[in-house]
Amino acid sequence: MSNTTTKVPLERKVLSENDRLAAELRAEFARHGIRCLNLISSPGSGKTALLERTLGAFDPGVRVAVLTGDIQTDADARRLERYGFPVRQITTAGACHLDARMVTKALEGWDLAALDLLFIENVGNLVCPTSYDLGEVAKVVLLSVAEGEEKPLKYPGIFFKAKLMVLTKIDLLPYVPFRLDDAIANARSIQPDIEIMQVSNTTGEGLEKWMEWVRRGI
């Protein structure tokens, strides 16, 4: 018996299973009119602090919820629960990113019809979360001025996919060598259309603009 070599042409995304689940989530969110935002940054860039500020600025009646991902501990969920909105912690036990399956599971038992806005705080990591669609309407990348202005060039994937870049900790600008104009130019060199905002979670500067962006479409 002889053998023949067959070439099977494929056109299939490697993460097609994640993409399928994310598409289901996106359809669910659309059906319930939920605006879902996926927050991604390095550890310590201020994702949780920005969410604290955000939740603190909402009236109690606003239908907002948060899923927060970490490798270990529910410390972030405990920080965010104080504001009185539904919060769930996803502990990934080692995984460096959230995937659509984890989000689907974390949403079990939640009444999506009672929500207008859902924040997903991803695991602190600028690389891995980039590959995983969670059904969000937009990825938001945070970059603190305590990091480097070359980060968009070093981690182009997330700056390519994010709709908005939030430069955080701008109250530190007088004390750090961060070159703001370069950071913005670097991000735009990866993605000319990226929206850019500057905030300080400490002084509150820029938060009004952020809240306006967050509320868009709800």
Place this chain on the structure above:
Amino acid sequence: MHELGIANSILEAVEAEMRPHPGARPLRIAVTVGALSGVDRDSLAFCFEAIVKGTPFAAMALDLKEAAADELELTCLELEEPTP
């Protein structure tokens, strides 16, 4: 380091694509990895080698090709099939 998860997804996809070809032996799987995909090719190759060790896929070549943007796709599966 999510390349292990990506490697698993590739292997699962290959297994699914093999189902309509009973008796076939996988020779090569071609995957395009975009520069903006967030996936490191060396790390992916290393993880893939680790998970196929001792399986029927151990001899299959993982052919990682550079691609544009954030592409991460399986493009071709090469099989050796018994001639009927």
